[in-house]
Amino acid sequence: MANHTVTFPITDPQEILKLRAGDEVTVQGHIIGIRDRTQIRIFDQGIEPPMDIAGAFLLHTAPNVRKLGPGKYEKICIGTTTSARMVRFTEGLGSQYGVRAICGKGGFPDEAIEPMQRLGMVYFAIVGGAAALETTQIEEIEEVAWEELMPECLWKFRVKDFGPLTVGIDAHGNSLYHDVQAAANVKLKEIFARF
Amino acid sequence: MTSVITDLQGTVEDAAAQLYVSALKDIPQDLRDALAAARLRETSVPGKRVLETIHRNVNIADNEKNLVCQDTGIAVYHCRVGEGFPLHPARIYEGLRTGTARATVEHPLRSNAVHTITRENTGPNIGYRLPIVHWEFISDWDGLDVKCVPKGSGSENMSFLKMCIPADGVNGIKRFVLESIVGAGGKPCPPGIVGVGIGGSADYAMHLAKEAIMRPIGTRNADPLVAELEDELYGLLNETGIGPMGLGGDVTVLQCHIEHADTHMTLNPVAVNYQCWAARRASAHISAAGDIVYDREA
Numbered sequence: 156m157a158n159h160t161v162t163f164p165i166t167d168p169q170e171i172l173k174l175r176a177g178d179e180v181t182v183q184g185h186i187i188g189i190r191d192r193t194q195i196r197i198f199d200q201g202i203e204p205p206m207d208i209a210g211a212f213l214l215h216t217a218p219n220v221r222k223l224g225p226g227k228y229e230k231i232c233i234g235t236t237t238s239a240r241m242v243r244f245t246e247g248l249g250s251q252y253g254v255r256a257i258c259g260k261g262g263f264p265d266e267a268i269e270p271m272q273r274l275g276m277v278y279f280a281i282v283g284g285a286a287a288l289e290t291t292q293i294e295e296i297e298e299v300a301w302e303e304l305m306p307e308c309l310w311k312f313r314v315k316d317f318g319p320l321t322v323g324i325d326a327h328g329n330s331l332y333h334d335v336q337a338a339a340n341v342k343l344k345e346i347f348a349r350f
Numbered sequence: 351m352t353s354v355i356t357d358l359q360g361t362v363e364d365a366a367a368q369l370y371v372s373a374l375k376d377i378p379q380d381l382r383d384a385l386a387a388a389r390l391r392e393t394s395v396p397g398k399r400v401l402e403t404i405h406r407n408v409n410i411a412d413n414e415k416n417l418v419c420q421d422t423g424i425a426v427y428h429c430r431v432g433e434g435f436p437l438h439p440a441r442i443y444e445g446l447r448t449g450t451a452r453a454t455v456e457h458p459l460r461s462n463a464v465h466t467i468t469r470e471n472t473g474p475n476i477g478y479r480l481p482i483v484h485w486e487f488i489s490d491w492d493g494l495d496v497k498c499v500p501k502g503s504g505s506e507n508m509s510f511l512k513m514c515i516p517a518d519g520v521n522g523i524k525r526f527v528l529e530s531i532v533g534a535g536g537k538p539c540p541p542g543i544v545g546v547g548i549g550g551s552a553d554y555a556m557h558l559a560k561e562a563i564m565r566p567i568g569t570r571n572a573d574p575l576v577a578e579l580e581d582e583l584y585g586l587l588n589e590t591g592i593g594p595m596g597l598g599g600d601v602t603v604l605q606c607h608i609e610h611a612d613t614h615m616t617l618n619p620v621a622v623n624y625q626c627w628a629a630r631r632a633s634a635h636i637s638a639a640g641d642i643v644y645d646r647e648a
Contacts, residue, residue, distance in 0.1 A: 156395055177396060219420055219460040231458070234420030237504045237537050261504065261537035262596055280396075282403040282595055283504060283539035284628040286420035287411035306460060319403060321396045321597055331396065332535060335598040339532045339590045346528065346586055350521040 163256065164210035168275045171255050174322045176329035180279060181318040185297070186258075188216040188310030190236060193301065194244040205300045206309055208252050212279075215241060215259035217306040220296065228296045233312075234286025237261045238278070249274030260284075262323050262332035271324055278324035280331070292317045358437040359445045361640045362496070366449025368644070369498035370425060370475075371457055373632035374417045377408060378646055380567045381604075381629050388541055388594075388601040397599025404594075404627060419628040422459045423500035425450045425481035428564055434492030436638055442494065443483060451476045462503070484561060492638040497631060497648060499564050505626040508538035511556055514618040523548055523620045524583060530622045531587055531603065536596020539626035541604045543567065544587060547621040548576075550611035558609035559623035564631060566647060567605050580608050594627075604629075 156177045161170055162184040174180065187208055196202050218233040238259030245267045248254040255276055257263075260283030267278060281289070298311035324330040385408070389401040411418045427446050431439055454461055454474035463477040464470060472478065510530040514522040527546055534540075547558030570577040584606040593599025604627065613619065633648035 179399060216420075217460070219417070219422070219458075221458065232417040232420045232460075236421070237507065239537055260539065260595065262535060280536070280595060280597060282400050282407070283536075284419040284421075284502070284626055285403050285407035287414060287416045287418055288403065288407040290416060290420075291410060291414070319399055321399060323597070331597055335592060335596060336532070336535060338598075339592055342590055343528055343532055346589060347525060350524065 163212035165255055166210060168255070171275050171277055171326050174277050174325055175327070176322050176325045176331050178322045179318070180320045180322060181316055182212060182314060182320065183316070184314065186212040186214050186312050186314055186317065188218065188312060189213045190215060190217045190307040191240060192304045192307035193309050194241055196301065196304070198244055198247050204252070204309055206298065206311060208254055211254050212256040212258060213248065213254055215257070216310070218310065220306070226299060226302070228299060230290055230293055230296055232286050233290045233293050235260045235281045235283055235289065237283070238263055242267050245276070246270040249276045258320060265330065265333050267324055268328055268330050268333065272326055272328045275326045277322055277326055279320040280323035281320055358640055359441045361636060361642060362437070362442050362445025362494070363449040363452065365496055365634045365636060365642050366427070366446045366498065367453040367456070369496060369632040369634055370450055370453040370500060371459070372644070373498045373500050373630040374422060374459070375411060375415060376632070377418055377628065377630055378566070380647070382408065384567045384604045385627065388604060392594065392599050392601050394593055394597070394599035396597035397594040397601065400594035400597060401601070418630065419502060420460065421502040421504065422462060422475065423502045424462065424506070425475055426484070426499045426501050426560070427481060428484045428486070428497040428499065428561070430486045430488055430495040432488050432491030432493045434638065435494045436492070439485060446481055446483060446496070447476055450474070450481050484557070494636040495633065495648070496636065497564060497633040499631045502539070502626050502628070505538035505542060505624040508534040508624045509556065510622040511552060512620050513552060514620055516616065516618050518618055520579065522618065524586065526620050527583055527622055528586060528590065532590050532592060534624060535592060538624040539628065540592060540596060541594055541601045542627045543625040543629050544583070544603050544606045545623040545625060546583070546606065546608040547623070548608060548610045548619065549613035550619065551613070551617070552619055554611055555619040555621035556623065558611060559621040562607035562609045563623055563625035563629070565607050567629070569607070571608055571610070573610065576608050576610050580606050583608070
């Protein structure tokens, strides 16, 4: 299990192929905050996002912020939400917009494995609930779009040493979540046999 | 009489405002101890990474006086009302409601409350039937205990109910709890507290499961048969290997708490309510005279 530092947005897709399920990753550069309503707007309502997300790292979030002025927000507490609700957007994010990484908590179900492999994407696991730490790693909220969806807007954050993240699903067809579930189901059979 | 009511309602409001924010920032000592023990016990690489990160996060929340988790949750309170407490529960509820709203606006905290059909925000963490209050009424006492448990949605979404049949027995209960927690995987932010409600009716079993997650970590049910089941399920749940944040490991749960009620001879309900690792709770005792004492252990 290797350690990597990756800067986003990435321009070279090979960077994603270096990452293997279980590896530890620290992220630099810019990341994009996105959530349920943001993606419903893009994909179900067919509205183009007003930010370039090619090569991007997307974070499943809805931050606590304080408004400073028009379009300008100060962070209060920024954390990460459960990803599984948003798995159906994976294919479109990769094929239509060139997104390279999706980060959230709790993992994606197995339906994400095939599109992530085909499109060269990864899923990063963050520690859910560790928002106090995450907030210190977000240097600034640089842009916000679709403020009417507050707090489920489209956010652009500048980050420093964002992590540690764990590669939950890699671009080679491996998923820690799949492996852990499979092993747990075998274990359950053993436990039930004891009853 | 009116001024007494007004003052006490204001006291309840002050307590609620304080409890909501302190629950979100300062997690209880029993939880800190359980997380520290988990960190020592975990052997998987991703699991250790998660528990180390949780440890760093709790320290940063303390030092920066920030929220432990960004999900300010749905405000849930548990009230123990003495029969002699000189404020009617209708007024206690108003105090909890305005206190929740005040804390949300003044801090400010993220407001999560929405209309369940339109999904439009309904106010500063208040709305129709929000906050949610569990009531308990106590004879021969004139005090009020208030416990605030902001309940995050990631773990609340991992709630499960099964109407087992009597022939399923206790093994049916155990199977359902184990299958629920394995199925939940990393989504409810493990390792947390598995609350189980057994008996009563369908709705009451879930109510009891929520009461179970509000208890200090590792407390045991007063009924020895139920306490034995708590011990057994705690051990079995940690055999599943789901691990911290579902990335695989030794520590899947910090505890399993069970609350029970007697039930119909034909019923065997079992409800599961999960509380994430950031198992936030804060309590206060309010006297009939309006003195507030905050309690980090209750």
